[in-house]
Amino acid sequence: MKISAFAVVLIGLAGMTIAGCASQARQADGDTRLQIARHYGIDGFDQVEAIRFTFNAQVGTKQVQRKWQWKPVTGEVSHWPASPAAAETFTHPLGAAASDARLRALDAKFVNDRYWLLFPLHLVWDQSAQVADRGRARRPVGSGEARRVEVRYPPSGGYTPGDVYELFIGTDGQIVAWVYRRDGSEKPTRMSTWEDHRRLGPLLIARDHRGPDGFRVWFSDVALKIRGRPGWVYPED
Numbered sequence: 286m287k288i289s290a291f292a293v294v295l296i297g298l299a300g301m302t303i304a305g306c307a308s309q310a311r312q313a314d315g316d317t318r319l320q321i322a323r324h325y326g327i328d329g330f331d332q333v334e335a336i337r338f339t340f341n342a343q344v345g346t347k348q349v350q351r352k353w354q355w356k357p358v359t360g361e362v363s364h365w366p367a368s369p370a371a372a373e374t375f376t377h378p379l380g381a382a383a384s385d386a387r388l389r390a391l392d393a394k395f396v397n398d399r400y401w402l403l404f405p406l407h408l409v410w411d412q413s414a415q416v417a418d419r420g421r422a423r424r425p426v427g428s429g430e431a432r433r434v435e436v437r438y439p440p441s442g443g444y445t446p447g448d449v450y451e452l453f454i455g456t457d458g459q460i461v462a463w464v465y466r467r468d469g470s471e472k473p474t475r476m477s478t479w480e481d482h483r484r485l486g487p488l489l490i491a492r493d494h495r496g497p498d499g500f501r502v503w504f505s506d507v508a509l510k511i512r513g514r515p516g517w518v519y520p521e522d
């Protein structure tokens with residue numbers, strides 16, 4: 286299943302579950318994928334009861350906005366359409382509901398948007414992906430060099446199998462840019478910065494991504510609910 290590069294510009298594997306993420310995080314400390322995931326808060330993810338966010342994307346004059354709430358333990362996902370209406374709720378992964386084409390399309394958008402927000406944690410969650418440290422390389426966006434880490438997904442499974450992502454990591458451990466190669470193509474499909482890093486409870490998120498061609502993805506209305514605590518936690522200033 287392929288989806289337009291504007292509507293969904295990053296997918297990854299849709300069939301994985303978050304169950305057992307804490308045990309997955311207890312790998313050897315020298316593991317590249319774990320180093321990155323820990324920097325972004327994987328060890329504290331089991332504290333998360335719910336996370337809500339609005340995904341915004343723009344290419345030229347076209348703009349997309351999608352509002353979500355996700356409860357990782359139950360898999361419950363709520364989506365608010367652009368026009369005033371009640372939220373639509375479904376369970377991710379879809380399971381038996383995967384035969385519903387409309388729900389499958391909505392699930393694909395949720396997976397895409399969540400990957401943009403939480404991709405570093407997927408390095409641990411998505412154990413089928415191959416992760417390799419390729420040493421230092423020139424940044425694809427901006428100036429200077431950074432550590433390049435390649436993430437390669439298997440040729441089957443998920444919404445867009447065979448995709449490759451290159452993460453460019455600064456000396457502070459934060460991702461400064463990335464490249465997306467659909468189907469592992471030699472020519473980059475999309476590249477963008479990782480900007481506006483903020484603490485969100487136990488997590489670290491990047492709220493802004495900008496490409497050299499005017500492409501932009503950014504997050505607004507981001508909040509997180511911690512288990513056993515009242516109210517919502519918002520990104521630190």
